[in-house]
Amino acid sequence: MAENHEKLDALLKxxxxxxxxxxxxxxxxxxxQNEIHHLKGSNPIPAENQRTTPTPSAQSPKTPLRPFRQAKKATADMDWDLPPKPKKSKTDFEKFIGENLANKIGIIIVVIGVAIGAKYTIDNxxxxxxxxxxxGYVVGIGLxxxxxxxxxxxxxxxxxxxSGAMAILYFITFAxxxxxxxxxxxxxxALMVIFTAFTVLAALHYNKQVIAHIGLVGAYAVPFLLSDGxxxxxxxxxxxxxxNLGILSIAIKKYWKALYYSAFGLTWLIYLVWFLIDYAQAEHFGLALTFPSLFFVIFYLAFLAYKFLQREQFSSSDIIMLLSNAxxxxxxxxAILSNHTETAHFLGLFTLANAVIHFIVSVPIYRRKQADRNLFFLAIGLVITFxxxxxxxxxxxxxxxxxxxSEAALLFWIGRTKRVAFYEKLSYPLMVIAFFSLIHDWSIVYGAYFLEEEANHFSPLLNIHFLSSMLFLVGFGWIYQVQANTSSSPAWKPSYGTAKLLAFGIPAVLLFTTYYAFLAEINAYWQQLYVISEVEMKSAMDTIEMFRNEDLIKFKIIWGINYTLFFLTGLAFLNGKKYRNRSLAWTxxxxxxxxxxxxxxxxxxxxxxxxxSYLAPPHPEYIEYGVRNILVRYFSFIFVALALGAAFAYQKMPFMKKSFDMAxxxxxxxxxxxxxSSELIHWMDMAGWSRQYKLGLSIFWGVYALVLIGIGIWKNKKYLRISAIVLFGLTLLKLFFYDIIHLDTIAKTIVFVSLGILLLIISFLYNKFKHLIADETNH
Known part of the structure; x- marks a missing residue:
């Protein structure tokens, strides 16, 4: 207690x-406050009105909270009689119009009036x-x-x-x-250069954008006001x-965006209107290519000058202007080069030249470390784009x-390993472009209409088209490997949804490309055989008819399915042994x-x-129908068994977590x-009993239903027993509504007796093992 009193005394002091x-x-x-009132000429605040903070008296240890209450009250009672804040004055629109807006409108009207007057004197x-x-010079110089x-x-x-005077001097010289x-x-x-230099110096000396606007930008209207066609x-x-050179000169010191935007818009608008209406290829080719190049360079330099020299961060509007200019x-x-027969094949070189220009710009930006880093990335982005x-x-x-x-892979590698988010982000649209370009190539190369031409045929797997697919896989495989090795330290952190999309997208592209590259070759192989199998045949009317071996299309379908089953089986094996990815497994x-x-x-x-076709060849004199028509059936069964085995293997893998036994x-x-059922029909047809397949199917389905019930009782799987009952019900419906109409008496007898016996066996099994079924239900 003594220690507490000592601490309390110390706190009170x-x-x-x-x-x-x-x-x-x-x-x-x-x-x-008194001094402020005195200086304002007001009376000082009377002493009796001045509130002071009471001094706390010595407090008893029993009332330790009183000083806090007094402090709170004293703070609330203090008279903060400070001078009132001045109210914000409302905008004086009259002053704005009279002193600012009126003179600008007036000088514009004067310039237009002089131009109209000059045109009138010319016309008359x-x-x-x-x-x-x-x-005109007198008016301009006088002004x-x-x-x-x-x-x-x-x-x-x-x-x-x-500014108005300079506009007048511009158009008088032009005229x-x-x-x-x-x-x-x-x-x-010489005069134009002098006027431009003077306007630039005047704009900088006055530090007034209006001079540049009316003097330089306003000068764009002069040729049209005085034009005589x-x-x-x-x-x-x-x-x-x-x-525009004058505007570039101003941009070195000032970055007046309104001036830049106005000049930019007017220049390109005037040029585009002329190009769309009056451009003549034979007469204007050199001129049409020279001046846009000059305008492009001037505006590019005007954009970079202030940003580069003043190290100003660039905004979204700056990006739009730079990209628009480019x-x-x-x-x-x-458009100019493609319309000229002698220069059309230089389009790729022209595009590459644009990339070189932007690369040259990026070099000094990179070397100047203080410059905005995003400006460098923007220039490099344009290089990559072109x-x-x-x-x-x-x-x-x-x-x-x-x-x-290759470009996408390189950018992704630089972005991930060097932790430069800009390059990584730029690689993703390139991946999409490359993927759709590959699909476009496939549609052209492997399209049936393309393969109709015998001259376009190629060897399976040993052709440039398959090689390009494999090289595409190499590029995306490298991207996937880099992504997997650097997944813990990406250059940027996308949102959850974007991250999931990227993590799924690259492997999905890899798998789809791997699958379709071989499938396309298989389809192309059989399609080419089908095209070259075309033969001429004389009809009964002594006319020549063309036909092809339609069995080859059937082989194309079957081997496409077989390959698909094989690919999916291999994917299951690879996932089970190496990746153990549950999402991939369910897919x-x-x-x-x-x-x-x-x-x-x-x-x-x-x-x-x-x-x-094997049993009854349609054109045996022209086409050979061999035993492969039969053997391919059992090759297909092997692939089906492999696929079922892969699904069964997934069922036993612990990483799946969720059982899918019923499915x-x-x-x-x-x-x-x-x-x-198909195999039963097949062998009955091979044996010459094709008319008895209805009888065979009904008996087979009944037997299979019996087997299912047996398995269901053995494995304690109720859903198998119910499925068997449904199958037997369908068999009975088939018997009464289909078989009874088409079968003869002996066949009907066999079916009815067989199915009756099967039903009795099923009933016996249910009675014999009812204790197992009851235990399963209770459990």
């Missing part, structure tokens, strides 16, 4: 010291060309003088006047050269290039797919089920058609009864 400091601060605040021949030009005179006192107004020929080309360009487009584009130029260049585009532009088919695959089991269903429906039908048994017995 600290609290008393803090309260004294608080009171001193309160007095200091009041003193400052009121004054001579020389007089018109001199008067410039007024602007300079007013700069000291009215800077904003002066800036607007100066003097383009319309009247009063001055030569050298002098025209002569179509001197070379001068127009040269004029625009000079203006792809507008590329699109125009592609390299990617160069493949399909210059080459066709398999080479494009392989180059895209594999689903695919095995679908493949077995495909065999039971389509495969067994194709096998039966081959048997019919497996259902699939197994459905496959067995369907296949054995």
């Amino acid at each position: 600290k609290l008393e010291a803090l309260m004294e400091k608080q009171e001193a601060f309160s007095k200091e605040v009041k003193a400052l 021949q009121l004054i001579g060309p020389l007089t018109r030009i001199i008067m 410039l003088g007024v602007a300079i005179k007013l700069k000291e006192k009215y800077e904003n107004f002066s800036a607007v006047l100066l 003097a050269f383009s319309f009247y020929g009063l001055i030569g080309l050298s002098l025209t360009f 002569s179509g001197n487009v070379k001068i127009l584009f040269a004029y625009m290039a000079i203006i 792809f507008i130029y590329y699109g125009l260049g592609y 390299i990617t585009l160069a493949f399909p532009v210059q080459w066709d088919g398999n080479w494009v797919t392989l180059l895209w695959t 594999n089991l689903t695919l095995i089920g679908l493949a077995l269903l495909m065999f039971l429906s389509g495969g067994l039908y194709a096998l039966s058609e081959l048997r019919v 497996f048994d259902f699939g197994l017995h459905l496959t067995l009864i369907w296949t054995l």
